[in-house]
Amino acid sequence: MAAVQRRLQISNPNFLSLIIALSLLLVISSAKVIFEERFDDGWESRWVKSDWKKDENMAGEWNYTSGKWNGDASDKGNYIILWVMCTFNKDKALVFQFSVKHEQKLDCGGGYMKLLSGEVDQKKFGGDTPYSIMFGPDICGYSTKKVHAILTRDETNHLIKKDVPCETDQLSHVYTFILRPDATYSILIDNEEKQSGSVYSDWDILPPKQIKDPEAKKPEDWDDKEYIPDPEDKKPEGYDDIPKEIPDTDAKKPEDWDDEEDGEWTAPTIPNPEYKGPWKAKPFLLPENKESQLQGQVDSTIDRQPRHVNLSLAFDYFKDDPDLYVFPKLKYVGIELWQVKSGTLFDNVLVCDDPEYAKKLAEETWGKQKDAEKAAFDEAEKKREEEESKDKPVDSDDEL
Template sequence: MASQRRRSSALSSLILLSLLVAASAEVFFEERFDDGWENRWVKSDWKKDEKLAGEWNYTSGKWNGDPNDKGIQTSEDYRFYAISAEFPEFSNKDKTLVFQFSVKHEQKLDCGGGYMKLLSSGIDQKKFGGDTPYSIMFGPDICGYSTKKVHAIITYNETNHLIKKDVPCETDQLTHVYTFILRPDATYSILIDNVEKQSGSLYSDWSILPPKKIKDPEAKKPEDWDDKEYIPDPEDKKPEGYDDIPKEIPDPEAKKPEDWDDEEDGEWTAPTMANPEYKGPWKQKKIKNPNYKGKWKAPMIDNPDFKDDPDIYVYPSLKYVGIELWQVKSGTLFDNVLICDDPEYAKNLVEETWGKQKDAEKAAFDEEEKKKEEEESKDDPVDSDAEIEDDEDDADAEDDSDAEAKPEAHLADDTEESAHDEL
């Protein structure tokens, strides 16, 4: 009974803590794509006249952890997608800004984005597209073998600035949650599935402002500065006769052929072989330089071109959130979009949604993959040629040998094709 009371008390404390977190958080926008979501989102007419505007599906996907938890998914290949939602305009001045959403690439994405955008006031949602100015662009981008990263692009003075650090993204076909946190002290964090993957400062990790410190352009390396870490050993001398050792010598095992005719074939000479005594060109040994002072670096000074902006992190009129993509292969699903001022609230939302569903989603995906493999194995006519030949008259031994060779030929073809696909 006592243990039950303790568990009940702990659960009550956890619920109370969650309620307190929710009460203290200011949520500017939260979209779980439940009933009525179409009334909150505006599909853009961008690329519509060119018949290149893609349609969204309202779905939980082919595999999921909860069939009732739906999002919006790109449904047509080779299409542009643009959709946005409005929220009450606000400024993040003196506030922490949290931008979070989940994304799943069911199509095993080869090249395409899964990012979202925060936009400020003054846009036409029906014209929202690739040229529409945005304030923050955040989320995964995958293309080939080289691009598999999280975009974090900050707009400052109408110029887009890419993060300088590399933040790898997830590349599987399961749901993942991406979180961008921007604080009033101009520090940031990037999380994937509630795990911090990168952090730092707007000052150092984006080239938004000139650097605070620069190398002193007037500084010169002192003439007596010794930056050679190793020097030739003055005690090491080349052995006498070292240069006289030939690289090759006549092969002592070689013998003049019995049918060799000096008059007709010329004077016989033994073929040469590598000389085991030859050690290559002589090189003087090196030792640590006792006068080594290290690599010289110019001292850092205050950058005269640097002018601080304490509002470097501020967006005074955030009003929209949008998705704008080009997809060669469709199937990217977005859900659980959140804009708030409390990282703890965002963390709890991740656990409440993705955290509760991820294991069931993985199991559903594995089951789907298993079915696919079984179907492919049924359709694979691997040994059909061999079976036909086994049924035929095998009186001719030569024909039998040909039949044995054919499966090997099929294996070779399959291997070559697999290698080609890999490239």
């Protein structure tokens, strides 16, 4: 009998709270792989299912299954897990990766995972439990189809300011979040970079480096116009001689046209595509406005005091944090989400400090199975359509 690939699958909707308890895993500071879960033998000892929402009869259920269509019938996944980690990403990259498949053609619900710090009661882990990083796809209706990348500092959750669309089909996809020691990041889907930038600019974790100068005033000779006609742009020779309309060369004299009665026939005119309207010089950006974004702004550092104080405003100063990328004392990996329809599968969870290893793992798992999974999905869809056509009532006219 062929081996069966299994994955963690939501078999019942509503609130689902699982925490990954990374068993008593010895974490060495120089290790590249901190946690890797492929849901093979022994996975039950590494995961703890939370009782969150159980008393309210709103807790969902999880299955250990290969799903309806798969590329490897031996690959499985299951439960919410908690795991003991350490501050491993100091001076190193933090890579958080997993695969997820919405087999049920998700209408509204999450497919994200979380990294948590501090002490957590695994059996009570849920939506109110503080977390350090939340990452992964979220879908709801037509308006929400995005990848969450939420970073928590000082008990405040900061959402990424850039839009990162997620995949919405019924196949497996790999989501990767990379956070580097220079505070840059990358978000990948299926090993392709979809978004990148800096934590400084793409999250509002720190106050901005520049603020509006409360004493800034517009110079008396300031020109509000950002653009003026370019004085170097000259009207082409013969521009004014171009007619607005030209005879329609495709027009033909009507057969019943009588020159004696109707007069001499002339072809109707059509708009001349060469005519561009009255000539205007190209717009030219005023030199003094090239740096207009900096006008009226000052550095927002802690050592610069404002020249006057407005007591009605809370004045936040920028102070650099060289450890902005560090998330100390990470201990747990958790899956906490809400869904209207069940059927989402999670697999191949990875936390490491090596983006190349994450890429290799994605290629060895998702990369080798995606074509077979797609073929299995297409076959399942074909059978579904055939069954639906059999059950469809036959119109009486079609029988004749």
